[in-house]
Amino acid sequence: MTTTAPAATTQRHGRRFESARQVADAVLFEGYVLYPYRASAAKNRMRWQFGVLVPPAWAPVQGEHSLQRTEVLMEPRGAATLSLELRFLHAQRRTVQRVLDDGTFADTAELHLADRVLVPWDEGTEERVELRVAVPELTEKEIVLPFTRPAREDVEPVLDDRGRTVGRLVRRTQEVEGVVRLHAEEIDGPYRVLKLTALVENTSPWAPDEPAAAAREEALPRSLVAAHLLLGLTPGSFLSMTDPPEWARPAVAGCANLHTWPVLAGEGGGADVVLSSPIILEDHPAIAPESAGAMYDATEIDEILALRTAALTDEEKREARGTDPRAAAVVDLAESLPPEVLERLHGAVRSLRGATGGPPPEEAEPDALFSPGTPWWDPAGSAPPEPAPDRVLVDGVPVGPGSRVTLRPGLRRTDAQDLFLQGRAAHVEAVLHDVDGGVHLAVTVEGDPGADIRREQGRFLYFQPDEVTPLEEP
Known part of the structure; x- marks a missing residue:
């Protein structure tokens, strides 16, 4: 029976998807807030470029998409179960209001506080749609899971350093509707393989009054922003779509992925989890262990972003902190990084890890060219070179x-x-x-x-x- 995941199941899924979710977070917030992390920066006026599924009535207007399709091969074993997690950002419009003398509020372009400058901004709240279904069900019929995120309005008072109300933030969220469709079919071949098709579609009924003149900003609050899927199979495994076994290459060539790309993302190199991302990745992507935290502007290098952010003026940092809580966290991170962490960000040569220049210690000769356990590229591990001929x-x-x-x-x-x-x-x-x-x-x-x-x-x-x-x- 098809079910949405209960709390206990969600926790198990969360543990399974934990490793993949770290990479997915980089996808989810790619371009969320770009350096220099201020709303006034020109490039922060054109955000959210990846995985945006707009309402179907608006999609043809500007050539954007209202759906994603993921097709991937899987080898279920026994009574296998498929777990699915759709994640996306729901854009909410934040306006800033200042308090008037009569106690009412009026919209304002800026509200200055001691530590920040609040400005209007489009925030993004993380949304999840979870599903758990027995694999035999997928081969019998199409599984359809509609979902809705309602419109709402939230008000947050703004207090100064003396605790007085000086304004408020008003956040308005528009309704967004969507649907997830799943089905699987058996593929001819030497082994039992199923082709899983997962369709994610924005079905919001909103349509602009004048489609040709509609701005992207009107469609974003009704869109699934940075939409991507996490798929888990128990027991069983998925096949790589970039490096499949030879016998599966014809079947992989017959898969059609639209506006997304699935890669293996199981913990420890496992093949039981797939991340279907709007950004092309390689199998088993991972966050660099040297990374000190999320920088959101993933087209840049952490070291450069940290140094540039730390070099912002105090006024620029105040505006960044008032732009978004995530931007404020980036500023605080850049200011708190100790020198040894910054040094780690300077670079790493991973291909040399574990490389040694000689036989294992128990087999090494006393006069071996390299010291036991010393990498071949480390000059300290090599014997003194023979004098070069001078003629x-x-x-x-x-x-x-x-x-x-x-x-x-x-x-x-x-x-x-x-x-x-x-x-x-x-x-x-x-x-x-x-x-x-x-x-x-x-x-x-x-x-x-x-x-x-x-x-x-x-x-x-x-x-x-x-x-x-x-x-x-x-």
Whole structure:
């Protein structure tokens, strides 16, 4: 029997989806409030670009979408159950009012407080639609779950630092309606595989009076913003849509995902959870462990955002704090990050984790090139290098410090001044070896009045062995 999830089941689902939800939060709030986190910033006037499902009457007007379709392959086992969680933001319009002398309120563009400046703003409240259904039901009929989020109005008083009422925030939310449709069908192949189709649709009846002139701001409060799905299968597993097994590739090619993309997101690399996201991700996406908190402007790098936010002026921080509680949290986070956390944000090379340069400690020889347990890329783990040869054969003649050579710059050189060195005699000062095995001759030109200064400063001209001709044997 199809049911909405009771409290106990919701808790179990929450634990199962916990890891995937961390990534989904980044999707849900992608573009929610962009740096510099002030409502007055130009880019914060065009927010919420991903996963917006608008009312169907308005969708054709501006070319946006009213539905998402997810198709994914799954291998249920036994009496399997599918758990679904639809998440989206419901935009609510916040207006700011100041108190008048007679105790009434009037709309205002700004309300200044000691620590913030309140301004009108569109907030977003997180909404969830949960469903749990036995897999055999999905193959027998289409499961339809309609849902509604009603219109409402909330008032929050605004107090100054003395506790006096100086204004209020009025939040108005429009009604939004939608539906989730689910069904599954068996796919021909060597193994029992079902193709699951999950359709999420905005069915709100609202229509603008003049569609051609309607602004996006009118449609957003009736939209499912940043809509995405979490799917869980127990017992059983989903197949990867980006890297399926060879036998499943034809079936994967037959799946049609519309305005969303499903990826494996099970905890610990498991395949029992799928995140269907409006942003293309790879299987098993994860939040970087170095991340200190949500920055919301996910097109930027945490380190850059933290440093830039900390550098905002006090007045800019007051406006950011008054724009949205999440923006205020970003400002507080940037101001409180200790140096060691900022240093962690500077970067990490994950591909080298666990890499070692030698055999396991019990098999390593005492004079092994690398110390046991030391990564191969760590210079501390390598034995002292053998001295590089200080002479190199050129035309069968050993050339090294003190040798005289004639310079013959090759065609691959790009310095135009090399033309003036063609045929000049020079003294070899050193033979140098780079990490790629290349050999370079450091030289000073005979007759150069600055040669002695170059030697003192270690500033030479460099040529490769095939660009010189020995003048004499040392």
